[in-house]
Amino acid sequence: MPRNWAGNYEYTAPRIVTASTVDDVRRALAEPGRVRALGTRHSFTDLPDTTGTLVDVTGFAPEFELDEGAGTVTVPAGIRYGVLAVWLHERGWALRNMGSLPHINVGGATATGTHGSGDANPVLSASVRALRYVGADAEVHEVRRGDPDFDALVVGLGAYGIVVSLTLDLVPAFRLRQDLYTGVSWDAALARYDELTAAGYSVSVFSRWEEPSVGFVWVKTRLEADDDAVPDALLDGVRTHGEVSPFVEGDNATEIGGVPGPWLLRLPHFRLDAQPSLGDEIQTEYFVDRALAPAALDAVRALADGLRPLLFWTELRTAAADGLWLSPAYGRDSAIIHFTWYSDRPDDVVAAVARIEAALEPFGARPHWGKVHGFDRAAIERVHPRLADARAVFERLDPDGRFTNAHLERVGVREPR
């Protein structure tokens, strides 16, 4: 059977069909039985799987509809951000933010609350102004921002239908530069956390939890003019000149070293034409209220020696609060703690993840929906105040449970059947 992108999960679905039109999706739903959407397969668990049919939505033609008056673009769900970004840039428009890789598709990223970084930047799902989906009745439905179910459906985990297109907010194209800072100590980072994360439009800390320095701080600065200056110092660290972070393998990173460039070649860490990240890996990530970030980071720091042998890197990012019920940043400005694990000791990773979750429990940490975590329904219920409301919407739209699966029932997004 086919596997996910990272290779750590093999789908058990007896049937996978590729849809390249809305009618293909409707046909798949006209057949009886369970159905789940499959995107670019960048999630790390059984989240997309089903006992019925997986509908791969990445085969739609890259046809986009720009509404310059409204400042929006309507796109097929399965399209990769990187492909959309090139098209938008040619027309003078931009996405406000992107994830670390441009290879992921818009529908799957939206459905799981995928994010980039930046104190003022919410998760990517918050850019959705409207979406169209094929529901359990095999009909096409549309919801727009402001409609009653909208806040339940955007970060919807494929729990009520297959999204076929999304309308996204745009901003005018802009330019950025990327700089790396080294030598920032944990003491300074935790004492002046707000200053650290406000150092740019988007700030990521890459760390292996070593001491005394946090590792690398990767700052993306939005430019009014290409010769805008950036500071030589950040807290007690300094700007490096020209070196690339050792945490990115080979030459797959977008250009660092302070070289100004367009948003689509600077917002993602990885280039669309290269293999991102490690490839053979497992990921885990938690969102905490950013006001609690220093204490939460200290709690993970206490585990560092045990984590490091399994860990490729940690990335620390931020996101602004949003109102999407199942967003990991729902109702709170968030600090985000990410782990990329080597994949050769998956059982040890599960044990390490359990230790991290115990350490972060007092901080109300919410897991990334698409990554490996150990939260069950009760644990999700404690940290997601709108879980029951969202579940009620999914149950109403899909009373026979066509879009449910073991994962969604385990985490309480759907009722057990």
Ligand SMILES: Cc1cc2nc3c(=O)[nH]c(=O)nc-3n(C[C@H](O)[C@H](O)[C@H](O)COP(=O)(O)OP(=O)(O)OC[C@H]3O[C@@H](n4cnc5c(N)ncnc54)[C@H](O)[C@@H]3O)c2cc1C
């Ligand atoms: C190398 C790498 C880097 C990553 N970087 C980031 C990052 O920077 N930030 C971040 O937040 N995450 C990141 N992720 C995680 C990734 O963004 C999420 O796991 C996301 O869910 C992937 O979407 P997908 O469609 O590829 O996944 P899939 O596994 O294909 O699908 C994920 C979920 O979305 C649902 N879904 C997909 N398409 C649709 C649709 N059209 N309609 C309804 N439901 C749908 C599926 O049913 C499933 O439940 C990264 C992952 C990898 C592998």
